Each structure stands twice: as structure tokens, then as C-alpha cells.
Amino acid sequence: MEQTITCINCPVGCRMTVSLSESGEFLSVTGNTCPRGAKYAQQECTLPERMITAVIPVSGCETPLSVKTASPVPKKLIHDIMKELSSVQVSAPVSIGQVILPDVLHTGVDIIATRSLA
Amino acid sequence: MNERHVDILIIGAGPAGLAAAISARECGIESLLVIEREKNAGGILRQCIHNGFGLHRFKEELTGPEYAQRDIDKAAELGIEIECSTTVLSVSPDHIVTCVSASKGLQIIRAKAIVLAMGCRERPRGALCTPGTRCSGIYSAGTAQRFVNLEGFMPGKRVVILGSGDIGLIMARRMTLQGAKVLACVEIMPYSSGLNRNIVQCLHDYDIPLYLSHTVTDIKGRERLEGVTVAEVDDKRNPIPGTEIEFDCDTLLLSCGLIPENELSLGAGVEISPATSGAVVNETFETSVPGIFACGNVLHVHDLVDHVSNESFKAGAAAAAYVRNKQHTAPMITVKDGNGVRGTVPQQIRSDTDQPVDLMFRPSAVFRNSAAVVECGGKELVRKKSMILTPGEMALVTLKPEMLENLPGDSITVRIE
Numbered sequence: 001m002e003q004t005i006t007c008i009n010c011p012v013g014c015r016m017t018v019s020l021s022e023s024g025e026f027l028s029v030t031g032n033t034c035p036r037g038a039k040y041a042q043q044e045c046t047l048p049e050r051m052i053t054a055v056i057p058v059s060g061c062e063t064p065l066s067v068k069t070a071s072p073v074p075k076k077l078i079h080d081i082m083k084e085l086s087s088v089q090v091s092a093p094v095s096i097g098q099v100i101l102p103d104v105l106h107t108g109v110d111i112i113a114t115r116s117l118a
Numbered sequence: 119m120n121e122r123h124v125d126i127l128i129i130g131a132g133p134a135g136l137a138a139a140i141s142a143r144e145c146g147i148e149s150l151l152v153i154e155r156e157k158n159a160g161g162i163l164r165q166c167i168h169n170g171f172g173l174h175r176f177k178e179e180l181t182g183p184e185y186a187q188r189d190i191d192k193a194a195e196l197g198i199e200i201e202c203s204t205t206v207l208s209v210s211p212d213h214i215v216t217c218v219s220a221s222k223g224l225q226i227i228r229a230k231a232i233v234l235a236m237g238c239r240e241r242p243r244g245a246l247c248t249p250g251t252r253c254s255g256i257y258s259a260g261t262a263q264r265f266v267n268l269e270g271f272m273p274g275k276r277v278v279i280l281g282s283g284d285i286g287l288i289m290a291r292r293m294t295l296q297g298a299k300v301l302a303c304v305e306i307m308p309y310s311s312g313l314n315r316n317i318v319q320c321l322h323d324y325d326i327p328l329y330l331s332h333t334v335t336d337i338k339g340r341e342r343l344e345g346v347t348v349a350e351v352d353d354k355r356n357p358i359p360g361t362e363i364e365f366d367c368d369t370l371l372l373s374c375g376l377i378p379e380n381e382l383s384l385g386a387g388v389e390i391s392p393a394t395s396g397a398v399v400n401e402t403f404e405t406s407v408p409g410i411f412a413c414g415n416v417l418h419v420h421d422l423v424d425h426v427s428n429e430s431f432k433a434g435a436a437a438a439a440y441v442r443n444k445q446h447t448a449p450m451i452t453v454k455d456g457n458g459v460r461g462t463v464p465q466q467i468r469s470d471t472d473q474p475v476d477l478m479f480r481p482s483a484v485f486r487n488s489a490a491v492v493e494c495g496g497k498e499l500v501r502k503k504s505m506i507l508t509p510g511e512m513a514l515v516t517l518k519p520e521m522l523e524n525l526p527g528d529s530i531t532v533r534i535e
Contacts, residue, residue, distance in 0.1 A: 008315035
């Protein structure tokens with residue numbers, strides 16, 4: 001099985017072709033010009049991860065609260081995590097770095113505030 | 119009327135103004151004031167809630183508000199006075215600044231040195247000459263970003279984005295995550311000016327198609343936007359008849375370039391470069407008006423806030439040196455754009471500079487396996503090889519002071535070969 005991806009490490013943007021086994025295991029990559037590309041290709045084709053950032057409403061406050069995952073989470077969970085976030089209730093004050101939702105969807109990753117609200 | 123005197127006045131409390139203020143205070147300037155039009159300091163970073171800021175400066179990836187907060191905290195720790203909700207109306211060539219606020223009314227501030235750090239604006243619809251009706255539902259990408267991230271409401275449900283600059287790409291993802299359907303991102307050029315990372319993580323991740331060499335040729339709707347027509351363009355950027363695609367959408371976001379905001383600079387008599395739309399500066403970021411400095415996106419549009427901060431630290435320190443009367447009278451070396459190079463900053467270098475000078479510019483096209491070369495009268499001063507140079511990414515070549523000794527001419531040229 002083959003998969004084509006674009007490298008994001010630098011502006012060259014190598015088009016890489018990744019070979020995967022029937023069970024989805026990484027076998028080899030071609031088209032990369034540097035080792036960073038190979039590493040990215042392997043990660044991206046086996047367990048792609050993303051940081052998620054979002055805003056959530058705060059009761060009694062005009063400005064919403066910006067939040068992020070404290071570390072990258074599996075890409076396939078993006079929409080489920082956004083859904084979780086839509087039901088979170090927050091009220092001011094909030095301080096930057098504060099945990100808003102611990103261990104989101106059992107990923108072991110907390111959702112934290114990226115700004116303070118008085 | 120309120121009147122006061124300060125040593126250094128900084129206009130704008132975004133990342134450029136904050137860095138300039140921190141640096142000036144660290145150089146020992148006590149009398150320092152930052153004026154900010156918005157209610158809070160932080161500038162555009164406040165609405166850039168995505169991450170990826172600060173990799174160069176802090177060696178970690180922060181969101182915009184987190185990056186801004188570090189500078190705001192540092193400024194507070196240094197006791198820097200920031201006057202928010204205050205709009206500067208004019209700056210005169212002899213450093214008299216007129217500003218207005220609800221709390222203090224009209225104020226006149228006289229400053230020994232001024233740092234211009236007003237940032238930039240997005241190119242509006244009127245500047246794009248897109249035909250069609252003047253309905254609601256058309257926003258610049260940054261306006262939509264403000265609505266969603268700072269004011270907490272969504273500008274629409276079905277979205278087309280014109281232009282593939284980074285703000286447009288970031289908004290394609292934000293609108294999708296917050297529940298809208300983004301139908302297409304349309305780019306008139308055959309390449310995107312956005313980062314690969316954003317094309318992958320903002321478009322590919324959400325299956326949003328990117329139409330290269332396409333543009334919006336019609337906008338439909340009486341009260342609210344009802345749809346747009348997109349067509350392919352030829353190599354002269356003219357729409358090709360018969361290639362039209364209709365999109366049924368209620369929102370069109372424009373991400374078609376940024377322009378430095380130099381109304382105040384012009385009033386102060388500052389010379390503006392046609393290549394950057396920002397001030398002409400020397401290597402200390404001093405403009406053509408003595409004692410008026412410029413840094414950040416008001417000087418030239420940056421891709422990375424890290425570079426803005428770095429440049430503004432230097433501008434703040436230079437303003438502090440100016441206040442202390444450390445003025446130079448050495449002759450200037452003129453910096454010219456050569457083949458493949460646009461908008462080099464600084465445009466002038468004092469021949470007796472004792473600091474390394476970063477020459478920053480934009481390649482005029484995509485160059486692979488090329489080199490940026492700085493030369494003077496046939497003498498090569500420095501050469502920097504690069505696997506790729508693209509218009510979407512600012513390039514940088516550093517000149518060491520010793521390279522500027524015994525030059526065979528009074529101008530140097532930056533070119534790509």
C-alpha cells in the first residue's frame with residue numbers, strides 16, 4: 001500500500017511516497033531530501049498528531065477563552081475533541097496555563113487556557 | 119489640553135512596540151511611553167490563537183496570546199507605562215505626537231525619539247477590483263479571525279476563501295473547527311504564498327480544495343452573499359472563459375496580502391519605500407527623519423513574529439542610543455535590490471557600523487538550489503546558499519562589520535543567482 005504526502009518541515013515541501021504493509025506498518029519512504037522528511041513521513045503515516053487550539057465561551061464574559069491541548073493529540077480525535085470542548089462550562093477568572101479540561105477523551109492530555117480572563 | 123514630555127514614545131503595543139519598549143528600558147531609558155489604540159496590549163497576536171509562534175526566540179511553540187503575554191509580563195516587570203485605548207492622530211517631523219482618548223481627551227506628547235510600531239493592514243476588497251454586488255458576508259480573513267477568536271461569533275456557515283496567505287489558511291481550519299463548511303480556497307497565483315505546514319494542516323487535514331491559478335470573477339447576492347463564481351486564469355492572470363465554477367456560499371474571506379500602515383509616518387515626513395510600502399531605514403531602523411525609528415510590520419511585512427521581536431529589540435536600543443546623543447555622521451552605504459530580490463531592509467547602512475547587519479528581503483520568484491549574493495562594485499562580500507527561496511518566506515543574509523571595510527563603491531547590491 002502506498003501513500004503520498006507533502007513534507008512540512010521546510011519550504012521545499014518534498015512530495016514523498018510512503019510504502020505501508022497490509023496492516024499499516026511503515027516500510028519505506030522515497031522522495032525526501034533529508035532525514036527530517038523521513039521521520040515526518042513515518043510519524044504522519046503511522047500515528048499523525050496535531051495540536052488543537054480553540055475558543056470556548058465564558059459565562060458572563062464577552063470575550064471567549066482561547067485554549068489548546070497541552071501537547072499534540074492523535075489527528076483522528078480532532079473532531080471528537082472539538083465536540084467535547086463545545087460542552088465545557090467555564091467562568092472567569094481564568095489564568096493562563098490553567099487546566100480547563102483534564103485528560104481529554106482519555107488521551108492523557110489536558111486542555112489548558114492560553115490567556116487569562118479577569 | 120494635556121501636555122507631557124518623554125524620552126521615547128512608542129506607537130503600538132503589539133509585538134514590535136513591546137519589544138522596542140523592553141529593549142529601550144533595558145538600555146536605561148526611564149522616561150518611556152507606549153501608546154496603544156486597542157483596549158489591551160498584544161496587537162494581532164491576541165487573535166492568533168493557533169500555535170507555532172516563538173520557535174526561534176523561545177525554542178518552543180506558543181499560541182499568539184501566550185507569546186504576547188510573555189512580552190506584556192516582561193514590560194510590566196520593567197514598569198513600562200502602556201496607555202491603551204488611545205489613538206495617535208498625528209506625528210510631526212519635530213517629534214510632537216497628538217493623541218486622543220476617552221479618559222484624557224486630547225494630549226500633546228513631545229518625545230526625543232519615536233518608534234513607529236503600528237503594524238499592517240489587510241488588502242481590502244476595493245483594492246482587488248473583484249466585480250459583483252456589494253452585499254454583506256465579505257470579510258478580510260483577519261476580521262473574521264477577530265470575530266471568531268475575540269468576539270465569539272461566527273461570520274457565516276458556508277465559506278469560500280480568496281487568497282492562500284497564511285491568515286486565509288489558518289481561517290479555513292478555524293472556521294471548519296468551529297462548525298462552518300469551507301468549500302474552497304482560491305489562489306490567483308500558480309503557487310500558494312502560505313507555509314507548506316499550513317497547506318497540509320489547515321487544508322489537506324479537512325479535505326478543503328485549493329484552486330491554484332483561479333480567482334473569484336463574480337460575487338452574487340442582494341442583502342447577503344449568495345454565491346461566488348470562480349474561474350481559472352491564464353498566465354497573465356486573466357480569467358479563462360468556460361472554466362467557471364459556481365459556489366453556493368454565504369461568506370467570502372479575503373486573504374490577499376498585507377500592507378504596512380504608514381498614515382502617521384507619511385504625516386511625519388518619513389520617506390516610504392515603494393518596494394516594501396514601509397519606511398526607508400538604516401541599519402539602526404532610523405527613518406529618513408532623525409530620531410524617528412520604525413520596526414515590525416509597519417516597516418515591512420514579516421512571516422514570523424520572532425523576526426519582528428528581534429528587529430524591534432534593535433530598534434528600541436537604537437532609539438535609546440539616539441536619546442543619549444550617540445549620533446553618527448559616517449557616510450551611508452546604499453543597499454540596492456538586484457536580480458530576484460525585492461524590498462531589502464535596511465535600505466542604508468552607516469559605513470562605521472560596529473554591529474552585524476541582517477539584510478532581509480523577499481525573493482521575487484521561487485528559486486531552487488540558488489544563492490543570495492551581496493556584492494559591491496564586482497567584489498563579492500558574502501554568499502549564502504539555499505535549497506529553496508520562495509516569495510512566501512523572507513530571506514536573510516548577515517553582513518559582518520568587517521565586510522563593509524574598504525568597499526570599492528558607496529552602494530551594495532543583493533541578488534539571487
